[in-house]
Amino acid sequence: MKTYDPSKIESKWQEIWAEANLYKTDEKSIKPKFYCLDMFPYPSGAGLHVGHPKGYIATDVSSRLKTLKGYRILHPMGWDAFGLPAENYAIKNKVHPRIAVEENIKRFKSQLKIIGFNYDWDREINTTDPEYYKWTQWIFLELFKKGLAYQSYEPVNWCRGCKTVLSNEDLEAGKCERCGGEVEQRPMKQWVLKITDYADRLLYDLDREDLDWEEQIKEQQRNWIGRSEGTEINFKGNVQKYIEGKVTTADFDIPVFTTRPDTIFGVTYIVLAPEHPLVDELTVPEFQASVKEYREKVKKESMLERTFEGREKTGVPLGLAAVNPINGKEVPIWIADYVLMDYGAGAVMAVPAHDQRDYDFAKKFGLDIVEVIQPEFENERIQATYQAYTGKGTLINSGEFCGITSREAEVYITDWLVENNKGIRTVSYKMKDWVFSRQRYWGEPIPIIHCEKCGAVPIPENELPLKLPEVSGYEPTGTGQSPLANIKEWVNTTCPKCGGKGKRETDTMPQWAGSSWYYLRFIDPDNNKELVDPKKEKEWMPVDLYVGGAEHATRHLLYARFWHKFLYDIGVVSTIEPFERLIHVGLILAEDGRKMSKRWDNVVNPDDIVKEYGADSLRMYEMFMGPFSQSVAWSTNGVSGVNRFLTRLWSWSQSVIKAKEGQSTNSELVLKKTHQTLAKIDGYYESFKFNLAVASLMELLNFLETEAKKQEVIRDDAYTEALRIFLLIISPLAPHIAEELWRDFGNKESIFTEKWPEVDSKLIKEEVYTLVIQVNGKLRDEVTVPIAIAEDEALRQALDLEKVKKWIEGKQIVKHIFVSGKLINIVVK
RNA sequence: GCCCGGGUGGCGGAAUUGGUAUACGCGCUGGACUUAAAAUCCAGUGGUGGCGACACCUUGCGGGUUCGAGUCCCGCCCCGGGCACCA
Numbered sequence: 001m002k003t004y005d006p007s008k009i010e011s012k013w014q015e016i017w018a019e020a021n022l023y024k025t026d027e028k029s030i031k032p033k034f035y036c037l038d039m040f041p042y043p044s045g046a047g048l049h050v051g052h053p054k055g056y057i058a059t060d061v062s063s064r065l066k067t068l069k070g071y072r073i074l075h076p077m078g079w080d081a082f083g084l085p086a087e088n089y090a091i092k093n094k095v096h097p098r099i100a101v102e103e104n105i106k107r108f109k110s111q112l113k114i115i116g117f118n119y120d121w122d123r124e125i126n127t128t129d130p131e132y133y134k135w136t137q138w139i140f141l142e143l144f145k146k147g148l149a150y151q152s153y154e155p156v157n158w159c160r161g162c163k164t165v166l167s168n169e170d171l172e173a174g175k176c177e178r179c180g181g182e183v184e185q186r187p188m189k190q191w192v193l194k195i196t197d198y199a200d201r202l203l204y205d206l207d208r209e210d211l212d213w214e215e216q217i218k219e220q221q222r223n224w225i226g227r228s229e230g231t232e233i234n235f236k237g238n239v240q241k242y243i244e245g246k247v248t249t250a251d252f253d254i255p256v257f258t259t260r261p262d263t264i265f266g267v268t269y270i271v272l273a274p275e276h277p278l279v280d281e282l283t284v285p286e287f288q289a290s291v292k293e294y295r296e297k298v299k300k301e302s303m304l305e306r307t308f309e310g311r312e313k314t315g316v317p318l319g320l321a322a323v324n325p326i327n328g329k330e331v332p333i334w335i336a337d338y339v340l341m342d343y344g345a346g347a348v349m350a351v352p353a354h355d356q357r358d359y360d361f362a363k364k365f366g367l368d369i370v371e372v373i374q375p376e377f378e379n380e381r382i383q384a385t386y387q388a389y390t391g392k393g394t395l396i397n398s399g400e401f402c403g404i405t406s407r408e409a410e411v412y413i414t415d416w417l418v419e420n421n422k423g424i425r426t427v428s429y430k431m432k433d434w435v436f437s438r439q440r441y442w443g444e445p446i447p448i449i450h451c452e453k454c455g456a457v458p459i460p461e462n463e464l465p466l467k468l469p470e471v472s473g474y475e476p477t478g479t480g481q482s483p484l485a486n487i488k489e490w491v492n493t494t495c496p497k498c499g500g501k502g503k504r505e506t507d508t509m510p511q512w513a514g515s516s517w518y519y520l521r522f523i524d525p526d527n528n529k530e531l532v533d534p535k536k537e538k539e540w541m542p543v544d545l546y547v548g549g550a551e552h553a554t555r556h557l558l559y560a561r562f563w564h565k566f567l568y569d570i571g572v573v574s575t576i577e578p579f580e581r582l583i584h585v586g587l588i589l590a591e592d593g594r595k596m597s598k599r600w601d602n603v604v605n606p607d608d609i610v611k612e613y614g615a616d617s618l619r620m621y622e623m624f625m626g627p628f629s630q631s632v633a634w635s636t637n638g639v640s641g642v643n644r645f646l647t648r649l650w651s652w653s654q655s656v657i658k659a660k661e662g663q664s665t666n667s668e669l670v671l672k673k674t675h676q677t678l679a680k681i682d683g684y685y686e687s688f689k690f691n692l693a694v695a696s697l698m699e700l701l702n703f704l705e706t707e708a709k710k711q712e713v714i715r716d717d718a719y720t721e722a723l724r725i726f727l728l729i730i731s732p733l734a735p736h737i738a739e740e741l742w743r744d745f746g747n748k749e750s751i752f753t754e755k756w757p758e759v760d761s762k763l764i765k766e767e768v769y770t771l772v773i774q775v776n777g778k779l780r781d782e783v784t785v786p787i788a789i790a791e792d793e794a795l796r797q798a799l800d801l802e803k804v805k806k807w808i809e810g811k812q813i814v815k816h817i818f819v820s821g822k823l824i825n826i827v828v829k
Numbered sequence: 830g831c832c833c834g835g836g837u838g839g840c841g842g843a844a845u846u847g848g849u850a851u852a853c854g855c856g857c858u859g860g861a862c863u864u865a866a867a868a869u870c871c872a873g874u875g876g877u878g879g880c881g882a883c884a885c886c887u888u889g890c891g892g893g894u895u896c897g898a899g900u901c902c903c904g905c906c907c908c909g910g911g912c913a914c915c916a
Contacts, residue, residue, distance in 0.1 A: 085916090168913085168915075304912065313866090435911040437912065553910085553911070554911070624853085625842085630842095631910085633840090635855065638841070641853095695854075817897080827897090
């Protein structure tokens with residue numbers, strides 16, 4: 001008998017499939033389409049570890065299933081190859097990042113190939129290919145033309161020691177990872193995309209019925225967008241200025257944003273973000289030194305740490321007061337780091353009685369605390385003496401508004417403010433505009449020319465792609481600009497508009513850019529005339545299934561949705577959303593439960609697993625190890641278990657193939673169990689419960705082997721059908737062994753040209769079931785009953801059982817609960 | 830700190846709407862085969878007590894709702910992902 005040797009059959013079938021173009025995307029047939037997409041990898045220098053292919057295996061299983069079900073498949077793969085690590089590697093090893101990236105891609109690709117994916121490699125793309133990034137640049141220019149790209153001063157991490165901009169990744173506990181020096185937040189003129197213009201659409205379209213996304217991902221996006229309706233309230237004041245020796249008084253306005261206008265009578269001070277542009281103007285001379293010192297200190301803090309709620313509060317007063325528009329009361333103005341410039345108006349009205357951070361701040365600096373909301377319950381009232389009461393309630397100490405509820409006050413107080421021109425209703429978002437500039441070499445050049453006369457001018461479309469120039473080194477310039485700024489002959493150019501002197505933009509795009517539209521390129525990878533052929537776009541969009549890590553839940557997926565909606569607005573795409581169904585893949589941790597990392601020396605390489613156990617074992621194990629979306633620790637022993645299973649499948653299949661023909665006595669049972677598995681497994685595949693799919697296949701084989709031990713296997717219609725179905729339903733998970741046994745079985749064509757089997761519902765019907773008997777909710781016995789058994793008959797049979805009698809004896813039956821198909825519970829007292 | 834997940838045997842995990850807790854796999858123990866080992870096959874395997882039939886306990890911790898809670902509610906603890914320049 002042939003033995004199961006994956007190393008022999010897997011490479012053989014991979015070659016045959018490739019030669020036969022089995023996985024080439026079918027552009028012609030009238031079959032329904034299935035666009036199945038993986039989040040494409042960043043080809044790092046470390047190569048693939050076993051965690052990478054988990055999601056790819058899932059899309060491979062899904063697309064093979066859809067192939068069997070009669071769909072035509074688009075299942076492509078490519079490389080998201082711009083980015084920081086390649087540039088750092090280039091600096092360190094003095095090689096061009098392109099060379100490093102090419103090597104990495106080669107390695108990744110060979111590692112993927114031996115796992116036996118059904119990718120159409122003719123559609124491979126690479127974001128660093130000029131023919132690709134031409135269109136990334138094109139989209140940027142369209143955004144620019146529509147006013148959605150603008151320049152603004154945005155903070156970057158600036159290391160004084162290295163004289164360079166640092167990524168968050170390069171920081172360690174707020175200090176520079178390389179030199180250990182201080183890092184400060186330094187404003188720098190950068191390109192920013194107006195994603196906030198799309199905030200409402202990005203939010204509301206999450207609720208579209210045709211968007212089949214996991215709720216948790218949608219919820220994360222909603223929170224990221226952070227829409228809140230509120231009121232912008234204007235606090236006025238005046239400041240004395242000395243101009244040319246004379247004292248003059250100047251009025252000022254401080255607009256603040258609040259979602260709680262009902263607490264306005266409780267305002268006891270105003271806090272500005274330390275970066276607020278009004279701070280210079282509003283600081284009285286005696287306080288200037290302390291304000292300056294405080295602002296310097298805040299520069300060194302990261303945004304993340306500033307927002308920690310339990311953190312020790314800091315801040316300094318400006319020495320001025322502003323007037324509460326509702327009661328004319330003067331309140332002092334402070335600056336404090338817990339107020340951020342980029343949320344709301346960069347200024348808050350502080351209500352210490354009803355906001356915890358304001359409360360902590362007021363306690364620390366001895367500011368007034370005025371209670372204006374009375375809680376509904378007394379215990380909350382008691383708590384309010386040592387912490388803020390942040391709930392709603394009834395207004396007190398609020399002038400003419402006393403006695404009404406918070407909900408009413410939100411309407412009436414805002415109405416009053418609007419009528420008296422002291423406030424407006426407005427909406428604020430947590431989501432900020434997308435800072436799109438990077439001061440680095442290895443990214444798409446931003447196709448803009450700065451002209452002294454004309455300002456920022458886009459380069460003409462026919463000059464795209466604007467290629468990255470070759471440079472000799474990638475070291476930072478020392479000024480914070482990207483290495484491109486050092487190439488004078490590239491930077492200095494002429495203005496496309498006036499023909500005068502112009503300078504090229506030297507910042508490049510973030511890595512997110514190329515990945516924000518790549519799913520469109522796969523549809524039409526060689527198109528140089530337009531981004532995507534509209535006909536082909538309509539044929540393949542939207543992506544039917546998108547699989548990738550949860551770490552992309554907010555940024556990548558929001559950026560891609562934003563660009564897609566923009567492309568929809570300018571008529572490039574025809575769907576409102578790019579990804580119809582989204583599933584997130586859970587991490588594979590190392591055997592020790594930690595993340596796989598070179599640092600811990602716990603990385604498992606898929607090549608080694610394929611070599612020892614075969615690709616089918618790797619594929620099936622990764623689908624079996626746990627719920628797909630959950631992170632699970634790797635176990636090489638687990639792989640050997642799956643390998644044992646495949647070996648047993650091989651032997652059983654061979655025994656059927658070699659068996660003599662005739663009529664077996666257990667054919668009915670064999671068919672029933674096989675069809676029951678078939679009925680289950682379809683749902684398991686569709687709902688990404690691959691672990692249960694594998695378990696049900698194992699159960700089926702356990703059953704078939706047990707039957708084979710009871711009596712000799714005879715090749716009759718039932719066994720023939722059981723083997724046929726078994727191979728078909730396992731083929732998405734383990735394509736190589738399925739194909740090999742399929743051909744051994746006498747089939748001339750590939751198993752993937754076959755049709756998915758249909759469930760025979762007559763076969764799987766059960767006539768009896770096990771009725772569980774409980775007394776007071778505890779399991780006491782069970783009995784086999786006909787499926788249609790009536791309640792009183794079930795009760796009669798239950799009460800007849802010795803084990804049940806024992807528990808009922810001397811007690812009174814209060815009632816019983818009968819759940820048809822499940823159990824009967826007898827309640828006694 | 831904030832947002833999103835998760836916590837079930839020695840381990841990974843299973844358990845449609847609240848209805849037999851521990852499917853499937855790993856590991857372990859004993860046995861068969863073998864000169865021996867590996868591989869394979871057979872049997873056992875949540876805990877405590879008992880020779881045994883059996884009984885009681887058990888889903889991170891503490892309460893609650895219910896005939897019945899891993900599942901629902903309230904309050905905690907612990908772990909993972911994200912927090913805008915890693916991708």
